[in-house]
Amino acid sequence: MKSEKSKNGLYSHFRLKSSMSFLMALLVFVFSCSESDDGQMQGPEPVMPPETSMAPDMSMFDDEGGEENRVNTIQNWAYAAINVGVYSSILYSHLIVPVRAFKVTINQEAHFNEDAGLWVWEKSFEVPSRGTFSVRLTAEVDGTDVSWTGYVSKSGVFENFVWFDGTSKLNGESGKWNLYESPENPEAWLSNSWEIDREVGNGNTSFTVEKEGNHQGSSITYSIEKGADYDRTVLINDVSNSNLVEVQWNKESKFGRVKSEAKYGDEMYHCWDEQLQDSECP
Template sequence: MMHFIKIFPILLAIVAVGLIVSCEDENSLNPGNQAPTIPPQSSMIINFDDFPDTSSLSKLDFSQLTNRNWGWAAHNIVFWNSVLTLTFAIPVAAFAESFNHQPVKQPDGSWLWQYSVTQQEPIYTAKLYGKTVAEGVEWKMLITKEGEYTDFEWFTGFSNLPLTEGTWTLNKDPNSPSPFLFIEWHRNVQEETANVKYSLITPTSPADSSFIFYGKTNEVLFNRFYQIYNAENNNLIDINWNYEQYFGRVKDAIYFEDENWHCWDEKLDDQDCSE
C-alpha cells in the first residue's frame, strides 16, 4: 500500500502528460477544432495613405504644377481609392470589424463571427464564416440590411494555413450580385514585405482585367510601388517611391509620351531622374 502511495503521484503525472499530448495531437491532426485566424486587414485593404500627401490633390492645377510628376501618380492612385471606397465601403467595414469579435463553432465544422456594423447610420449584420480545409481556410461573408436584403454573399476567399497568401472575390452589390473584384495577396512577415493586387472582373466592359497592384519591399531606394493597368487603352503606369523620404518616380507612356521615368524629390517637386 505504501509503495502505491509513493508511485501514485508519478502515475498521475504520466496520465496528465498523456492527456495534454493527446489533446495537442488531436488539434494538430484536426485543425478544425481550432478557430482559423482571419487574414490581416492588409490582405483586403490597400493603405492608400502610404503615398505622400494625396490629401491636397483636389486643390492642384495640373496646368500650373511644378510637381506634375508626383501629381499624375497621385491622381491615378486617388482615382482607384475613390472607386474602391465608394463601391466596397460596406464589406470592407464589415471585414475590419471582424477582428473585434470571437467566433463560435458551427455544426458543420466551420466557425462563425457574427456582429453588427454601423456604416453611415444604417446598421448591418455581418456573418463571417471560416472553414479549415486540407490546404488552408475558406472564407465567406454574408451581410444583412434589415428591410432590404438578407445574408447577401458579399465576398468569398481563401487563405493558406501559414497566412502568407490568399485571395478574395467580391461581388459588386445586392443589386448586381456577380463577381466584380478579384484580390490576390502575399506577405512575408519575417522580411516585412507584402503585396496586394485588385483586378476588375467586368466581362462585358472594356475595363475588364484592369488592375492596381501595390507592394511593400525591402529595396533601399524605392521601397513602395504601384502598377496601375487600364485595359481599355492597354496602358500600364509604374510608380515607385521612398516611403520615409517621399521622393519617387512615375512612368506612363501615354501621358508623358515616352518610355522614361519622371521623378519627384522629397518636396514632391519635379526633378531630373539623373540627379
C-alpha cells in the same frame, strides 16, 4: 520492519495512483481541446490574412490642396493620383462596406463553431452615411488550406449577403479574394491574389476588375519592399486605353516617380519631391 514496509508500500501505491490520475486528466484535457462532442476534430485556428490583402494603403494619393495645384505645380504626382484613384474609388467608395467588414474582424477573437466545423469572427460596424452593419466571417480549415466567407447584414434591409469570399494558406502567407458588388447586384467586381512575408513585412496584392465595362480586365498591383528608397510600388494595366503605368514612392517622405509611355511619350521615370512638386529624377 513490517510496519515500515507497509508504509512504504502504501506510499508507492498512492504515488502510482496519483500519477495515473494526472495522466488520465491530461488525456481528457487533450481530447477535449482537439475533438468536439460529436467526434469532429477542431483544426488549428488559421492566421488571418493581412489588411493589405484587401485594403492596401494608397492614402498617398488622397486630395492634396485643390485641383489648381494638382494641375499646375504637381503634374507628375497628379497623374499618378488620377490613375491610382480609379482603384481607390472602387475599394474605398463603391466597395467600402465589404472592405470595412473585413478590416474590423482582423483584431477580433475567433470562436470555433463545433456544429458547423468553422472558425467564426463576428462584429458590428459603422460606415459613414450608410449606417450600421454586422459581419460574420467564417473560415473552414482543410489541411493547410483555408476557405473564407464574409457574410454581411444590415438590419431590416438584407441578411447574410456573401460580400466577399476567398482562400488562403493556413499560415496566412498567401491567398485570394473575391469582392462582389452589392446585394442588389451580386456579381463579382474585383478579384485578387496576395502574398506576404510575415517576418519581413514585404508582399504584394494584385486586383483585377471583373465587372463588365471599360475597365474589365484592368489590374493594379500594390507591392511593399521595406528598406528600399521607393518602398511602395503600384503597377497599373489599364486595358481601356492600353496604358501601363508604374508608380513608386517613399511612404514616409512622400517623394516618388511615375512612368507611362502613353502619357509622357518615353520610358523614363518622372519624379516629384517631398512636397509633391515636380522635380528632376536622381
